[in-house]
Amino acid sequence: MKRFxxxxxxxVLLAGAxxxxxxxxxxxxxxxxxxxxxxISISWFDGTWETPVPEPGNEAVKKVNExxxxxxxxxxxxxxLYTDKLTVKMASGDIPDVVGTEAADANFVKWSNQGAFLPLxxxxxxxxxxxxxxxxxxxxxxxxxxxxxxxxxFPSKGGKKPVIRQDWLDKLGLExxxxxxxxxxxxxxxxxxxxxxxxxNDTVGLGLAKGLVYDPSFGVYWGNSWYHENKDGQxxxxxxxxxxxxxxxxxxxxxxxxxxxxxxxxxPYNDVFKEFNAGKVGIWYEQPGNDxxxxxxxxxxxxxxxxxxxxxxxxxxxxxAPDNSQGFAGGSGYYRIWMLxxxxxxxxxxxxxxxxxxxxxxxxxxxxxxxxxxxxxxxIMGGSGKGYNIVDGAPxxxxxxxxxxxxxxxxQKQGGWDMDDQSMQDYVKQSKAPEAKEFNTLMxxxxxxxxxxxxxxxxxxxxxxxxxxxxxxxxxxxELTKMVVGQRPISEWDKYVDxxxxxxxxxxxxxxxxxxxENKIKGEWxxxx
Amino acid sequence: MLNSRKPSExxxxxxxxxxxxxxxxxxxxxxxxxxxVSFATYEEFVKTDLLLxxxxxxxxxxxxxxxxxxxxxxxxxxIYVTVVGTLVSLMLTAMMAYALSRNILGQKFYVFLVLFTFxxxxxxxxxxxxVQATGLMDSLWALIIxxxxxxxxxxxxxxxxxxxxxxxxxxxxxxGANDLQIFSxxxxxLSKPALAAFGLFYxxxxxxxxxxxxxxxxxxxxWTVQVVLRQIVILNQGNLLDAGMQAGMDNPPPxxxxxxxxxxxxTIPILIVYxxxxxHFAKGVMLGSVKE
Numbered sequence: 001m002k003r004f005x006x007x008x009x010x011x012v013l014l015a016g017a018x019x020x021x022x023x024x025x026x027x028x029x030x031x032x033x034x035x036x037x038x039x040i041s042i043s044w045f046d047g048t049w050e051t052p053v054p055e056p057g058n059e060a061v062k063k064v065n066e067x068x069x070x071x072x073x074x075x076x077x078x079x080x081l082y083t084d085k086l087t088v089k090m091a092s093g094d095i096p097d098v099v100g101t102e103a104a105d106a107n108f109v110k111w112s113n114q115g116a117f118l119p120l121x122x123x124x125x126x127x128x129x130x131x132x133x134x135x136x137x138x139x140x141x142x143x144x145x146x147x148x149x150x151x152x153x154f155p156s157k158g159g160k161k162p163v164i165r166q167d168w169l170d171k172l173g174l175e176x177x178x179x180x181x182x183x184x185x186x187x188x189x190x191x192x193x194x195x196x197x198x199x200x201n202d203t204v205g206l207g208l209a210k211g212l213v214y215d216p217s218f219g220v221y222w223g224n225s226w227y228h229e230n231k232d233g234q235x236x237x238x239x240x241x242x243x244x245x246x247x248x249x250x251x252x253x254x255x256x257x258x259x260x261x262x263x264x265x266x267x268p269y270n271d272v273f274k275e276f277n278a279g280k281v282g283i284w285y286e287q288p289g290n291d292x293x294x295x296x297x298x299x300x301x302x303x304x305x306x307x308x309x310x311x312x313x314x315x316x317x318x319x320x321a322p323d324n325s326q327g328f329a330g331g332s333g334y335y336r337i338w339m340l341x342x343x344x345x346x347x348x349x350x351x352x353x354x355x356x357x358x359x360x361x362x363x364x365x366x367x368x369x370x371x372x373x374x375x376x377x378x379x380i381m382g383g384s385g386k387g388y389n390i391v392d393g394a395p396x397x398x399x400x401x402x403x404x405x406x407x408x409x410x411x412q413k414q415g416g417w418d419m420d421d422q423s424m425q426d427y428v429k430q431s432k433a434p435e436a437k438e439f440n441t442l443m444x445x446x447x448x449x450x451x452x453x454x455x456x457x458x459x460x461x462x463x464x465x466x467x468x469x470x471x472x473x474x475x476x477x478x479e480l481t482k483m484v485v486g487q488r489p490i491s492e493w494d495k496y497v498d499x500x501x502x503x504x505x506x507x508x509x510x511x512x513x514x515x516x517x518e519n520k521i522k523g524e525w526x527x528x529x
Numbered sequence: 530m531l532n533s534r535k536p537s538e539x540x541x542x543x544x545x546x547x548x549x550x551x552x553x554x555x556x557x558x559x560x561x562x563x564x565x566v567s568f569a570t571y572e573e574f575v576k577t578d579l580l581l582x583x584x585x586x587x588x589x590x591x592x593x594x595x596x597x598x599x600x601x602x603x604x605x606x607x608i609y610v611t612v613v614g615t616l617v618s619l620m621l622t623a624m625m626a627y628a629l630s631r632n633i634l635g636q637k638f639y640v641f642l643v644l645f646t647f648x649x650x651x652x653x654x655x656x657x658x659x660v661q662a663t664g665l666m667d668s669l670w671a672l673i674i675x676x677x678x679x680x681x682x683x684x685x686x687x688x689x690x691x692x693x694x695x696x697x698x699x700x701x702x703x704x705g706a707n708d709l710q711i712f713s714x715x716x717x718x719l720s721k722p723a724l725a726a727f728g729l730f731y732x733x734x735x736x737x738x739x740x741x742x743x744x745x746x747x748x749x750x751x752w753t754v755q756v757v758l759r760q761i762v763i764l765n766q767g768n769l770l771d772a773g774m775q776a777g778m779d780n781p782p783p784x785x786x787x788x789x790x791x792x793x794x795x796t797i798p799i800l801i802v803y804x805x806x807x808x809h810f811a812k813g814v815m816l817g818s819v820k821e
Contacts, residue, residue: 051760052599053749075747078760085744091654094661278575296571306572 040350041071042357045089046100046338047082049412050402058403060382067379067406068357074409083107090116095341098354102336104140104149106466112143117339119146123351127359132417137334139459139521150358152411154335155423156454156526157447160214160285161328163299166314168195168282179319180250183218183283187259190282196308205259207276207284208251208484209269211477214285220453221321222247224473225329226512227453227523234513235456235523239476240497240505243321251484265481270297277303279311286439288447290430293439301435313439315446330452330526336411361407364416367426370395380407394430424448452526456516464511468504475503567591567790574785590790594761600791602750603757606669608798610753611735614673618731619724626683627712630690640687647680653744660745671745672738672753679734682727689723690716725809729802736799758795762788 053076054060064072077085079102086099087107095116101108111117124130124147133151141149169176169186172193177183187205189195196203206216217223221243228241238244254260261267276284277300286292286299294302304311320326338358344351365377372384381387381395382405388395402408415423424447427440457465479496482488488496501509516522534542566574567590569583594600629640651659656675665671693716701711717724739755746752 052597053760055749056747076749077743081743081756081759084740088654088657088744092658092661274575303572303575307576 039065039069039071040353041073042098042350042354043096044072044074044098044100044409045086045096046074046076046098047079047086047102047336048076048402048408049079050076050408051078052402053078054402054408060402060404060406060409063379063382063404063406064357064409068353068360070353070357072409076409095343097341097344097350099339099341100336101149101339103332104337104461108141108149108337108339109143109461109463109466111339112146112148115342117148118342118344118351119148120150120340120351120355121145121147123355124150126352127355129359129362129417130355134333134417136454136459136521136524137332139519140332140334141337143461149337149339150355151334152336152338152362153364153413153415153417154331154333155415155421156330156333157328157421157424157450157452158287158289159328159331160287161443161447162216162218162283162285162316163313163443164283164316165190165195165281166312167308167310169314170312171195171197176314176316177319178317180218180222180246183319184250184254184257184259187254187283188257191257191259195282196279202280204261204275204281205283206251206254207272207281208260208264209267209272210265212480212484213269216251216283217243217247218316219318219321219325220327220329221323221325222319223329225453225455225523226457227329227455230509234509235516236509237472237476237505239473239480240500244480245490245493248480248483249490252486252490255484256486260484265485273298273300279304279308283316286443288424288427288440288443290427291432291436292427293443294431294433294436299439301439302433305435313442315443317446318450325451325453325525327451327453327525328447330454332458333454358410361410362413362416364413364419364422366419366422367394367429370430381405382408391432394432396432421448449528451528454524454526456521456523457512459521460512460515460519462508462511462515464504464508468508472500472503472505472508476500563789563793567786567793569786571786590786591794593787594791594794597761599749599752599757600754600761600794603752603754604795604798606751607736607754610669610672610738611732611799614677614735615728615732617673618677618679618735619728621677622679622683622686622727622731623717623720623724624712625678626686627690627716629683630687643680643683647684657744666745667747667751669746669751672735672741676734676738676741679730682730686720686723686727689720693719722809725806729806732802733799754795758791761791 048054054074056073056075061072061074064070075096082102086101089095090099090107090111099117130150137151138147141147141151164176164186168174168190172189172195174186174189175182177186183206190205191203192201194201194203208216215224217238220227222238223243224238226235226237228236228238228243230236251260255262261272272281272284275281277296284299292298294300296303301311301313318326318328340351340354344354361380363376365374370377372378372390378384381397382401384390386398387401387405387408388397390396397405407413413423415421415426424440424444428437428444431437431440479488479499483490483493483496562580565583566580568586568588569580570585570587570589573583573585574580629636629643660666660671660675665674697715697719698711701715706714737755738753739759742751742753742756
């Protein structure tokens with residue numbers, strides 16, 4: 001047996017050694033090929049939301065090859081599966097020239113620290129569209145001051161915002177709530193005074209879903225952002241702030257009065273969308289965006305109006321907080337980043353080529369210029385009549401879009417760094433259904449009058465935060481859920497906060513505050529114009 | 530049979546029948562539910578808490594899926610991989626199991642090797658590197674070869690072969706048959722139940738292969754039905770990709786009905802195989818359990 005064991009082990013080791021050698025050999029052979037060929041070959045690995053997934057060597061790829069004189073070798077995986085494959089690819093040392101991710105997450109920091117990516121500080125200033133990227137976003141994609149990623153623009157005012165059944169308010173003679181007290185009143189009335197007039201007690205005042213999804217905070221003061229300070233002047237997460245305590249107290253009151261679905265704690269948010277569209281929920285959430293407000297799987301005014309023809313909705317503006325602030329938490333202002341492999345450090349020509357492509361594809365075309373006559377727009381969209389058609393003055397994508405349009409290989413544009421929030425207005429023009437136009441108009445109006453708070457935490461990379469925050473958030477969500485349904489008395493709030501701190505919250509707060517101080521940043525307000 | 534039993538036993542029987550029927554119902558109900566929802570309109574699905582029988586039957590979901598080139602293509606890929614993969618797996622497993630069931634040189638050592646992989650897997654990343662190094666990446670063979678032999682199946686099949694009387698082989702040797710002839714003309718025909726059972730194990734495994742397909746295949750044209758299916762279902766679930774799916778896109782039919790239809794379409798083909806193999810399958814469970 002012993003002999004067998006040793007033979008087996010040596011066989012395994014040998015196999016391991018062979019496997020470890022081979023990929024390296026393969027790679028060196030491809031790079032020598034690059035040297036001879038005048039065309040630069042670029043391997044590109046990224047997630048996508050396009051459907052069908054763009055295939056290697058499709059028409060769009062050929063157009064890119066022609067335009068930039070490169071041999072473009074992209075590979076796309078649907079984003080919901082992307083991280084799994086990326087992790088294996090990176091771990092096996094198979095790093096493509098360009099790697100995309102959805103956000104500057106813990107993996108991004110880890111791989112950056114391990115030297116997988118190329119710092120781009122010396123390059124980015126040369127490119128027009130990168131110049132307008134705000135420092136707060138550069139901070140996010142940098143580690144120790146080195147810019148490892150190129151962020152893609154995403155409006156920071158996006159994200160789910162509360163909406164209310166205006167027709168129910170009108171019918172019951174109620175005003176738009178402006179604080180939690182009024183909200184509680186409205187929610188209870190929605191649930192008990194039969195706003196849909198069917199004689200049955202079957203309506204829910206405030207929609208709430210498992211895990212407190214979409215956080216019913218109605219303002220950054222009550223939300224989960226790092227906004228409040230503790231008595232030592234340290235910034236703390238929203239979950240343990242006085243704002244959260246107030247929010248949970250009112251939610252508990254609403255729950256006891258039957259204004260919240262009694263099963264909410266186990267209800268997935270998709271079900272709440274379904275119930276809202278069936279006309280059973282008074283307050284729920286949706287975000288501005290193309291075709292938003294008219295998508296059957298999320299909030300859908302068209303479906304709602306099939307059962308309630310005169311249904312009307314309105315956005316709920318943020319409440320004024322005890323500290324006189326009034327606004328929502330803003331997003332980080334970007335979505336998706338692209339990194340370049342560190343192996344390109346001796347190949348500045350290739351780096352410049354890649355950045356040139358990114359720069360070119362990142363230009364934003366405002367809605368009124370999105371026509372077939374606009375040469376740039378027509379090219380990135382795959383050509384009029386092929387990748388898109390202009391219908392009612394707005395481009396409508398064809399089924400072939402993801403295979404013929406070069407932009408489908410790069411980014412779904414949400415706007416430009418230099419365009420401010422132009423894209424928010426463009427949603428109205430670009431949405432097809434009248435219900436979506438209506439929804440985006442009313443949300444756009446509300447949000448353009450709203451201030452937004454940008455938390456400094458997204459701009460730093462704290463190991464303690466990355467390591468412990470998910471577990472802490474889960475703990476907090478569980479405890480807050482218990483308090484809302486009355487399983488844990490709110491009088492135990494201080495005990496809950498102590499538990500949170502003891503579970504590692506203290507270390508996270510200390511580390512985050514240290515980094516914020518070191519980087520000389522703080523929470524910022526983006527004021528409405 | 531029931532008549533010859535005492536009344537008290539009859540009651541027990543009846544209770545058993547009712548209980549088992551109820552249990553069977555709980556297993557079958559999800560299939561029924563998928564079936565009706567896949568034919569329902571979204572409005573009706575939204576309004577009814579538990580949809581048991583739609584008033585209007587529509588084919589929207591099926592039109593959407595069957596109209597998608599990707600889905601049909603991936604179904605073809607999956608059928609191909611399943612058929613080829615099952616044949617390859619069965620052949621390799623049977624050959625190795627047979628060889629290891631005879632007294633050959635180093636038999637114990639090889640059995641040990643097999644048992645070793647049974648207990649210690651190489652893990653995802655080393656396997657990925659091997660697939661890459663052997664040039665299987667982006668080839669459908671990557672779904673077939675790395676998992677061609679399941680060590681568990683191999684061991685059980687070996688037990689089965691060992692259970693076949695040695696006299697048969699000896700008689701064949703006297704008649705002048707060589708090893709290959711003995712294997713193909715005598716052993717395999719005797720092992721139909723085993724082959725059917727393991728064929729089914731392999732086929733279901735390959736049919737459901739999803740992560741390996743995603744991992745090893747970069748060309749979407751080669752993705753299996755499970756990958757595409759998941760994509761159809763997930764991409765229809767608007768909220769997951771609120772951040773992503775902002776660009777204009779045609780509204781597909783609602784996620785729920787499409788999801789149900791897609792699951793049915795992807796399950797039915799492999800489900801159809803079961804009845805044909807059922808009789809072998811029942812026998813197959815006993816494989817290797819009793820050694821004569």
